[in-house]
Amino acid sequence: MHDIKSIRDNPAAFDAALKRRGLEALSASLLAIDERRRAAILASEQAQARRNAASKEIGDAKKAKDDARAAKLMAEVAELKTTMPQLELTARGVDEELAKELAAIPNLPADDVPEGVDEHGNVQRHIFGAVRNYAFTPKPHDDLGGALGYMDFESAAKLSGARFVVLKKKLARLERAIGQFMLDLHTNEHGYTEINPPLLVRDDVMFGTGQLPKFEDDQFWAVKGELLAPVDGSAVADVDRLEAQTAYAGRLGKLRSERLGLIPTAEVPLTNLVRESIRDEKELPMRLTALTPCFRAEAGAAGRDTRGMIRQHQFTKVELVSITTPETSKDEHERMLACAEEVLRQLDLHYRVMTLCAGDMGFSAQKTYDIEVWMPGQGEGGAYREISSCSVCGEFQARRMDARYRGPDGKPRFVHTLNGSGTAVGRALIAVMETYQQEDGSIAVPDVLQPYMGGLKVISKEG
Template sequence: MHDIRAIRDNPDAFDNDLKRRGLEPLSAELIALDEARKAAVSAAQANQERRNALAKEIGGAKKAKDEARAAALMAEVAALKEAGPGLETAQAEAGKALDARLAAIPNRPKADVPEGADEHGNVLYRSHASTRERLGEGKEHFEIGEALGLMDFETAAKLSGSRFVVLKGRLARLERALGQFMLDLHTQEHGYTEVAPPIMVRDEAMFGTAQLPKFEDDQFAVLDGEALRGASASEQPRRWLVPTAEVPLTNLVRESILREEELPLRFTALTPCFRAEAGAAGRDTRGMLRQHQFNKVELVSITTPEASADEHERMLTSAEAVLKKLDLPYRVMTLCTGDMGFASQKTYDIEVWVPGQKTYREISSCSVCGDFQARRMQARYRGKDGKPAYVHTLNGSGVAVGRALIAVLENYQNPDGSVTIPSVLAPYMGGLNRIEGPR
């Protein structure tokens, strides 16, 4: 959510930032909406002030036994009272109109974010080679998993439809091992606090992290059995399956004022994630790259404005550590203005090499959001001056477990169809160092 006062103070800077995002100038429209809101507030206040003043005048008229004047004043009060609800409604609607418009506008990019229209404008930040020889090509993960008899898309489709998978045996254990390894790394070495959050959240939480209202079509909403049997679904409160643990983790500080000495707060969680993939028709239809349900380890930081840039680099390094320990080749891209997310000020994407597709694919996004989400959540801290100020929020994948599984299968595949298990995962696999079949 944007600060209308900052827009009023420097409308040209706001419009220039939107232009970098490929949007038309909006400051004039927003300022006009704010003027309408202010006018509505003033009208409601003037009504109440006049009523208060009249109450004193009526008392004076009655004391002076001026019944005619008292009656005239009381008639004016009655008219003001009658107009009051309409003025209050106009004030509320003007405020909602401004808030709704502000909520629909993406975050302003940082000055060092490269300009571009789409992913072709992204810029290489750094790259990392594995100690093992990088495979230039190979089988895709679904070919490997199906040949092992441990990855079943056909049965998953019978159960749930497309974009789901059933993992079995040692492949299911490998996915579990990856998630546990990531959690242990981030909690034991990177200072994140593990959280087991709800994976169903309310509208307010989704709005706070900016999944709503703009990205409603990409989400899964759920209703309880009573709602389905009773009144129409539109009349029932919704809960949302989380698209990422960013939603509950970031909202842990909603509607609160933290102490500065508490910051930074760093949270991590391993949860199922659910995405409708409404805009992904025809993309990555085979395999596990783009699923409706997947597991992910999320990283969230809550910090001060002064520390958020350094925290962003720290979060990126934490996510990179996962791939380094798995000995996977990857690169880090700085996303351009046309490719970064709605709530982001700046985003790094980590892309892992997948030899089956002979390309790099995203496995983590690490974003700094400034106070954009904090304003939507009313999440603040009290600084040394004693005044409340909005926190800065950051989020990143640390990393997507399903995509890590894909990367391991493709980069550690052997000519005989088996898959070598990265040495760092051996303690989580009971000492097993190779997957050879459906056990």
């Protein structure tokens, strides 16, 4: 959320930052609404002040036995009582209009974020490891899992539709092992506090971290036991779309007041733990982690990554969240990246770190590092695929949540928030399967995961 006072003080800088995001200048339209808002507030306040003053003057006129003046003042007060509610309504309406416009604008990029309009403008920061050489052609994870009999997309489709998977036996245990390994690493060695948060959250919680209002169609919504997704999304199937669209639109107003959203990432509940509060500076930094299922309708990703487990409606992820002071958030960003990287280093997976350009960052991000792991089975010659994004958001989310802290001077200030995948468990599973595959189709278990697998060193097809 943006501070209109800051935009008012430096509109040119605001528009320049939006331009880096690939957006048109908005300061003029925002300031025009702000002028109307301030004028409406002033008119309402002046009417209230005049009513108070006139009420006092009525008493003075009556004491002076000036009945004519008292009658005139009473008529004025009566008229003000009639007009004031409309003035207050107008002021509230313009204030809500400005808030709505500001809520739809993404965070502004930090000064050191690279220029660029899409992923082609991202800049490589560093690489860990190297591409492995195989004496055979590496297979994609879905071929490996299917041949082992432990990865079943067909049964998942019967249960839930496209973009779901059923993992079985040793692959189910391997995914669980990866998640537990990540949690243990972050809590035991990196100082994060483990949280088990709700998976269903209110609209204002989704708003706090930036999922609403812009990405409403990318979420799943639960209402009285129903799961709702956009009618044009891939989660809706085998229905008459016109009928469904009409029904959806007709119920939407009521649903919004009753619904809860399934979290797209644990960032949402973890970050909102500090909403509407003022923390003591001694509590910061707060470092939180959670291993949760995540749910995404992927309404804007139709046709992308349809094969295998790369892009699922339901997946598991370990999330990292930090709540810091403005002075320490930049260093905390580097620390968070190192914590996420350590997961892949201990798994001995080849990866690269990219600094995202201004046009490729997420809505709430001020600066983002993406970790892209090498997956040898992804296309001819393999490919890098995102497995973690670590972002610093500045005070952008804190303003939306009203999350503040009190420093030594006693004055409340907005906290800075950070979030990162530490990492996506499903994609880590894919990377392990494809990297550690053997010529006979079996999968070697990385050393750090063997204690979580009961000492199992190789996943192979059961006799």
